[in-house]
Amino acid sequence: MSVIYQRVALIGLGLIASSMAHAMRRGGLVGEIVGTARSAETRDIAREVGFCDRIVDTAAEAAEGADLVVLAVPVGAMGAVAQEIGPVLKAGATVTDVGSVKRAVIDAVAPHLPAGVHFIPGHPLAGTEHSGPRSGFAELYDNRWCILVPNGAEEVATQRLCSLWQSMGANVEMMDADHHDLVLAVTSHAPHLIAYTMVGVADDLGRVTDTEVINYSAAGFRDFTRIAASDPTMWRDVFLTNKDATLEILGRFTEELFALQRAIRTGDGDHLFDYFTRTRAIRRGIIEAGQDTDAPDFGRSVKHD
Amino acid sequence: MSVIYQRVALIGLGLIASSMAHAMRRGGLVGEIVGTARSAETRDIAREVGFCDRIVDTAAEAAEGADLVVLAVPVGAMGAVAQEIGPVLKAGATVTDVGSVKRAVIDAVAPHLPAGVHFIPGHPLAGTEHSGPRSGFAELYDNRWCILVPNGAEEVATQRLCSLWQSMGANVEMMDADHHDLVLAVTSHAPHLIAYTMVGVADDLGRVTDTEVINYSAAGFRDFTRIAASDPTMWRDVFLTNKDATLEILGRFTEELFALQRAIRTGDGDHLFDYFTRTRAIRRGIIEAGQDTDAPDFGRSVKHD
Incomplete structure (x- = not known):
């Protein structure tokens, strides 16, 4: 070359x-x-x-x-x-x-x-x-x-x-620059802020000891901590400079989260089931696009029979 | 044995x-x-x-x-x-x-x-x-x-x-059963609902085409889609049966998220930087507790020099 x-x-x-x-x-x-x-x-x-x-x-x-x-x-x-x-x-x-x-x-x-x-x-x-x-x-x-x-x-x-x-x-x-900033607000910036928030909430909960949160983090929380371990200076600047798109996506996120919270509170299992079924398809698309592995748990230290 | x-x-x-x-x-x-x-x-x-x-x-x-x-x-x-x-x-x-x-x-x-x-x-x-x-x-x-x-x-x-x-x-x-349900609401149930929500929001945004969301998901969003690909029936039942603890944690989460959104809106970089620095420590604890690998990006198809 x-x-x-x-x-x-x-x-x-x-x-x-x-x-x-x-x-x-x-x-x-x-x-x-x-x-x-x-x-x-x-x-x-x-x-x-x-x-x-x-x-x-x-x-x-x-x-x-x-x-x-x-x-x-x-x-x-x-x-x-x-x-x-x-x-x-x-x-x-x-x-x-x-x-x-x-x-x-x-x-x-x-x-x-x-x-x-x-x-x-x-x-x-x-x-x-x-x-x-x-x-x-x-x-x-x-x-x-x-x-x-x-x-x-x-x-x-x-x-x-x-x-x-x-x-x-x-x-x-x-x-185009503006389109980039919107796409990234969805795929990266809002998810990062959400992960930071959830990890912060876990850290705040005095009733749940640090060791418990850490030991029992095998499920979803572990992925959040990985995202939330990213460079603080870089992410501060991202949120300060992509303010409008990030806040817009977070607004949408909060709206949807409230709807799911209401479904939980009222016991609307069909709403939850339909929502969760729909989100599975996106994952399938990402694997087909070659942007992630289909190996379970990202292939973390597991071997198949 | x-x-x-x-x-x-x-x-x-x-x-x-x-x-x-x-x-x-x-x-x-x-x-x-x-x-x-x-x-x-x-x-x-x-x-x-x-x-x-x-x-x-x-x-x-x-x-x-x-x-x-x-x-x-x-x-x-x-x-x-x-x-x-x-x-x-x-x-x-x-x-x-x-x-x-x-x-x-x-x-x-x-x-x-x-x-x-x-x-x-x-x-x-x-x-x-x-x-x-x-x-x-x-x-x-x-x-x-x-x-x-x-x-x-x-x-x-x-x-x-x-x-x-x-x-x-x-x-x-x-x-104890109740303590289990609270710890899991923090480490697993709330994070799953949040991931489902963010993936749903991305799916809804007509302006950001499916292909874009999928292609450019290398950052945080990809981890969310993995979480949100979990079994819909199982998760519907989790939220319906651990309702109180999950809703309590989600309430705390929303409160913190609003505070961070306000910091973005008002340009309070110090607040963001301090928050993001604090969340890094939890990740460190999880790696030290042996519940995850320190390999970058979960060791996804990368090799080190």
């Missing part, structure tokens, strides 16, 4: 950026990877793990001379990074990001980028509950989706970024 | 009962397993898979002469089964169940059992999103918890049932 970008700058070195570095190296997709992170500790760990060719101290140093700059910092920090790197970006460079919200990133970043730089926001739909430079691995994007928001960028530049993501294993879809 | 019960009757042949059969055979724990199910199709499949020594047509036939009778039918069906088998139970036999709710099962079953029969309700905290006689496997209970509710039963009978569960791989805990 030939080199797609000569020099790539990763700004922010958490799970997403480090996994990109591993995946780019796996495929021999880029000439050189330069990385930076705000914290000296993160930079030291990244040097130790060694997934970049060079680690530098500032975003401006990393971005200077890069053909592709990847903003992999929390959404709330992107504006300041864009302001710092804007003056040093080389003409014809591409700037992209990996934030979970797209409209707010465009509003924060675009004003700081000079003419002649291609800005193509992106969002790889992959992750684990782990974060930081030690958590990355090359296979994170294999067969996952990456959404790109061309936002008027030149076709050639967009295709080049698209081909990088495909070569890292991902399927690429183009989407 | 010596035989713990000579003859075991499994009434209901879904995931839980068939996994018990596989686990009992793995350990050579019982002399003979007799199974029955209400539907002829289920009985035929169970014969084909072959996890019982004999499949009979009625609960009474299965229970007659059995040393241990396991009620593995939906909670709402247990009273009728108890009424059917009560007259044929042999003196000194033990009756247990595997229902997700304990107070309602005691109320429905106990009145039908003759004196001289030991009734020890139980609840193995294990499962997958699959159901039916083909879905069972011997390892389902390995290192999972099984809660027993002795409810005044004789110590010797309780210890014998306890030893069966331990030999099937489970850790056993004794608990």
